[in-house]
Amino acid sequence: DIVMTQSPDSLAVSLGERATINCKSSQNVLYSSNNKNYLAWYQQKPGQPPKLLIYWASTRESGVPDRFSGSGSGTDFTLTISSLQAEDVAVYYCQQYYDTPLTFGPGTKVDVK
Amino acid sequence: EVQLVDSGGGLVQPGRSLRLSCAASGFTFDDYAMHWVRQAPGKGLEWVSGISWNGGSTGYADSVKGRFTISRDNAKNSLYLQMNGLRAEDTALYYCAKGKDIVVKNGFDIWGQGTMVTVSS
Numbered sequence: 276d277i278v279m280t281q282s283p284d285s286l287a288v289s290l291g292e293r294a295t296i297n298c299k300s301s302q303n304v305l306y307s308s309n310n311k312n313y314l315a316w317y318q319q320k321p322g323q324p325p326k327l328l329i330y331w332a333s334t335r336e337s338g339v340p341d342r343f344s345g346s347g348s349g350t351d352f353t354l355t356i357s358s359l360q361a362e363d364v365a366v367y368y369c370q371q372y373y374d375t376p377l378t379f380g381p382g383t384k385v386d387v388k
Numbered sequence: 389e390v391q392l393v394d395s396g397g398g399l400v401q402p403g404r405s406l407r408l409s410c411a412a413s414g415f416t417f418d419d420y421a422m423h424w425v426r427q428a429p430g431k432g433l434e435w436v437s438g439i440s441w442n443g444g445s446t447g448y449a450d451s452v453k454g455r456f457t458i459s460r461d462n463a464k465n466s467l468y469l470q471m472n473g474l475r476a477e478d479t480a481l482y483y484c485a486k487g488k489d490i491v492v493k494n495g496f497d498i499w500g501q502g503t504m505v506t507v508s509s
Contacts, residue, residue, distance in 0.1 A: 276450065315495035317433075324483055324499035325425075325433065336497065368433055372493045375447035377423075377435040 277302045277371050279380035287388040294356040296383045298347075298369035305349050306373065313373035316345055316354045319382075320365045328367075329354065361387060390414035390498050394484045397503030400474055410467040410484030410500055418442065418462040421487030423496055424469045426480035426505075436482070437469065441490035451477075474507045481505075 278301040288294040304313045312332035317325040327336045329345035332352055342357045356363055364387060369380040396408040408424070423438040437448045437458040446458055457470040467484055481504050485496035 313493065317496075319433075324502060325496075326499075327488075327495055327497045330488060330495040330497075366432075370433075370435075370495065372495055375438070375492060376449045377438065377447070377493070379433040379435065382432045 276376055277304065277374055277378050279369055279371055279378050281367075281369060281380035281383050283383060284381075285384040285386065287386045288356075288359045289388045290361060291358050292388075294359050294363070294385055296354045296367050296369075296385070298352040298354070298380050300350045300352075300371050300373075302373070303349050304371045304373035312348050312352070313371055314345075314347070314352050315370045315372065316343075317368045317370065318363075318365045319368065325368065356385070359385070359387065390486075392484045392486060392498055392500035394482065394500035394503040397482060397505045399506045399508065401509050402475060402507055404474055405470070405472045406474060406505060408469040408471065408482055408484075408503055408505070412465045412467065412484075412486070415486070415498075417460075417465040419490065421490055421492050421494060422458075422460060422467045423485045423487060423492075424458065424467075425483045425485050425496065425499075426478075427483070427502075428477075428480040431480075434480075438487065438492040439467070440492055445492055447492050471505070474505075476507050479505060479507050 314332040316329040319325040424436040481502040484500040486498035487494040
């Protein structure tokens with residue numbers, strides 16, 4: 276199984292400042308035939324289901340603010356919130372869909388400092 | 389409006405069975421793979437199972453393989469999860485989720501509100 280790890284476990288950022296979350300997969304999730312990274316990012320607020328933010332590692336889902344961006348390739352990925360807003364307080368998960376079983380990272384909690 | 393409505397959860401004794409259902413609306417159901425994802429209280433997300441657009445391909449987490457069966461009825465726009473031999477560690481909020489494509493290996497772009505399964509004597 277592909278194991279996903281995230282760092283840090285939690286972070287507190289001042290409003291308007293940048294937040295950076297890292298995700299690492301135990302195996303390469305870049306599919307060479309289409310040059311796509313099979314990696315997604317989700318945001319989950321308390322009491323709500325998760326919301327898809329990013330797929331193919333860097334493609335923003337429709338309606339997601341452009342302050343959210345994804346980068347990375349192969350085994351190392353990053354989710355960046357360029358200017359943290361109060362409504363961004365949530366837990367963020369990465370997920371690989373390169374192979375079954377599909378697996379999630381443990382989550383990173385983002386708070387306002 | 390695109391919507392997934394999960395149902396069927398409840399309190400069940402260890403070793404018993406339960407069947408979850410998910411009713412889809414607002415999109416062409418048989419154009420997409422569908423999934424079940426669970427979240428134990430206070431814990432992270434765990435993919436449980438996925439099924440391709442026509443049911444021809446399925447996948448399961450190691451923790452449920454052999455005990456859970458995913459299925460779909462495209463005529464009824466519905467997804468199901470038959471859970472047998474339930475264990476305490478299966479206690480979780482179970483989400484139905486829509487895949488972004490016809491195949492199982494994809495992300496999930498629409499989620500239901502979840503149905504709670506509690507396994508306890």
